[in-house]
Amino acid sequence: MKLKQLSVFLENKPGALSEPCRLLAKAGISIQTFSLADTREFGILRLVVEDSDKARRLLQRNGFAVKVTKVVVLEVPDRPGGLAAILDALEGTGINVKYAYGFTVTRENKGVLVFCFDDPDAAIQVLQKQGINIVGVANRPKRTKP
Amino acid sequence: MTKNREIPPMHPDSAVDFLPLSQLRGVQFTRLKFIVQRAYDHVALFRKRMEERKLKPGDLRTMDDIVKLPFTVKTDLRDTYPYGMAASPLQEIVRFHVSSGTTGKPIVVAYTKEDLDDWTRAMVRSLAACGVHSGDIVQNAYGYGLFTGGLGAHYGAEALGASVIPISGGNTDRQIMLMKDFGVTVICCTPSYFLHIIERAAEMGMDIREMPLSIGVFGAEPWTEDMRERIEAGSGIKAYDIYGLSEIVGPGVAMECTHQVGPHIFEDMFYPEIIDPKTLEPLEDGAEGELVLTTLCKRAMPMIRYRTRDITSLEPARCACGRTLRRIHRIGRRSDDMLIIRGVNLFPSQIEAALLKVEGTLPHYQIIVDRQKGLDTLEVLVEVTNEVLSDTVSGLEQLQKRLAHSIEAITGLHPALKLVAPRTIQRSEGKAKRVIDKRIL
Numbered sequence: 010m011k012l013k014q015l016s017v018f019l020e021n022k023p024g025a026l027s028e029p030c031r032l033l034a035k036a037g038i039s040i041q042t043f044s045l046a047d048t049r050e051f052g053i054l055r056l057v058v059e060d061s062d063k064a065r066r067l068l069q070r071n072g073f074a075v076k077v078t079k080v081v082v083l084e085v086p087d088r089p090g091g092l093a094a095i096l097d098a099l100e101g102t103g104i105n106v107k108y109a110y111g112f113t114v115t116r117e118n119k120g121v122l123v124f125c126f127d128d129p130d131a132a133i134q135v136l137q138k139q140g141i142n143i144v145g146v147a148n149r150p151k152r153t154k155p
Numbered sequence: 156m157t158k159n160r161e162i163p164p165m166h167p168d169s170a171v172d173f174l175p176l177s178q179l180r181g182v183q184f185t186r187l188k189f190i191v192q193r194a195y196d197h198v199a200l201f202r203k204r205m206e207e208r209k210l211k212p213g214d215l216r217t218m219d220d221i222v223k224l225p226f227t228v229k230t231d232l233r234d235t236y237p238y239g240m241a242a243s244p245l246q247e248i249v250r251f252h253v254s255s256g257t258t259g260k261p262i263v264v265a266y267t268k269e270d271l272d273d274w275t276r277a278m279v280r281s282l283a284a285c286g287v288h289s290g291d292i293v294q295n296a297y298g299y300g301l302f303t304g305g306l307g308a309h310y311g312a313e314a315l316g317a318s319v320i321p322i323s324g325g326n327t328d329r330q331i332m333l334m335k336d337f338g339v340t341v342i343c344c345t346p347s348y349f350l351h352i353i354e355r356a357a358e359m360g361m362d363i364r365e366m367p368l369s370i371g372v373f374g375a376e377p378w379t380e381d382m383r384e385r386i387e388a389g390s391g392i393k394a395y396d397i398y399g400l401s402e403i404v405g406p407g408v409a410m411e412c413t414h415q416v417g418p419h420i421f422e423d424m425f426y427p428e429i430i431d432p433k434t435l436e437p438l439e440d441g442a443e444g445e446l447v448l449t450t451l452c453k454r455a456m457p458m459i460r461y462r463t464r465d466i467t468s469l470e471p472a473r474c475a476c477g478r479t480l481r482r483i484h485r486i487g488r489r490s491d492d493m494l495i496i497r498g499v500n501l502f503p504s505q506i507e508a509a510l511l512k513v514e515g516t517l518p519h520y521q522i523i524v525d526r527q528k529g530l531d532t533l534e535v536l537v538e539v540t541n542e543v544l545s546d547t548v549s550g551l552e553q554l555q556k557r558l559a560h561s562i563e564a565i566t567g568l569h570p571a572l573k574l575v576a577p578r579t580i581q582r583s584e585g586k587a588k589r590v591i592d593k594r595i596l
Contacts, residue, residue, distance in 0.1 A: 014546070016544060016545075016546035018539045018544050018551075018574070018576055018577075019576065020575060020576050020579070025576075046547065046548045047548075048548055048551075048552070050573060050574070051551065051574055051575075053545075053546060053547070053548065053551070055546060069541065072576075072577050072578040073576070073577065074538075074539045074540055074541050074544045074576065074577050075541055075544070076541060076544040076545065076546055078546045107547060108547065
């Protein structure tokens, strides 16, 4: 089944990411997953949310440029070779993967998000002070077996 | 600490600069009648406007009657692109120059053989006025090609008998090397570029004050007395202001003499008037207004009462040099929104046309002009809209490139193009601020 992904244009500057996220949070719209594509000057925030039409209207009304793209969400077993099996299936069909991003779900039913920071050590310090669990630093969550 | 130069004997072509006023006015009126008749006979647009006013060339009784004639504006040249303003058949036209217009279409100027000879003579008189003579080595760093600056200065300097180095613009290190190795005595370029040459030479461990260079012929962009002082202190040369515009002929419309008190207009060839740009009424000498020029000799493309948009005044007081030619005061601003960037004319409407071409609708944009290392920079900010947004980086980078190419195709200037988020460009009273010129002249 196809889902509507929202792409939001962001300038590459501090705080640019927080504004759309705050807007969605206030409206009670949950972000199911996201990815960030970035260059030196700008970024594209790609979002999959619960109510994409409501989210698009909200963001556009608040001055964001938003593009809607249809994406396909697939379930893969969380074990080695899960992604490879999909790619194998596509091989030879001429279908090109433009971009992809992923998340896994833990037993506690939490999303695991991946960030790239320009200064990871400083970021970890800040986040730990805020009581945020850093995966891989302390209490790494156990993975569920399929 | 200016370097000393011997004052050369007067060049024969400069004799006209000193014509007694009564004689000068006589020459002007004879030539005005000739050029108005020529435009009336061969340029449909001019004839139509004369007929609308129920005027015939024969109605000109004195020089003062010039105020009855219709104006010519830059858009006339665009609207009649490319040959509509020509008063000569193509068989007699031997050269074209092209400069940017107010929108997509450029402006074409045409010259007959006689026109080129006249232009060369105006440049000879210009160079001679500031003391250039045969034996000088002239480094011509104005751009060669469609721009009138390069070839105009080139032929003038050659005809004067100087030795010309046709180096054109750019490649500053090589400019400095040739300047030193050839013992260059005169340079022609934009004043901002020469400031850059001074800085670059210092970085290379060289001092222009120790070189034979002693005269700079600077034009193609507005500059100030402060820049003149910086140039003269930093290089030990004398910096002279030359004025011209492609629509009239190119460089050589007016030039400063060694007294450096504003360019003398070569009035026997280019008749000046000052008008109020709002009411279009003629103003007295000394009053500030828009400069209007009539080409008294130009055969291929006569310009009758051409509105230059340059704001200045005519100085009636006789110069100490003895020339009877009136002077214009330094041009600091224009009556329209035209920017001059690296000697190239740029209108915001050109940027609009370029953006519209790519996007279909006009996005919010802002033009930021700055000057770095003596060279003008052009940055264009464009707000991203829902319609043009891509979900991939390569898609947005392609948009960026297409916008930049479109601007370059129309203006000839390569911009740094930056995509910005919607509603980030500063708006005042609901209207976006289109142009920010950070250059400090």
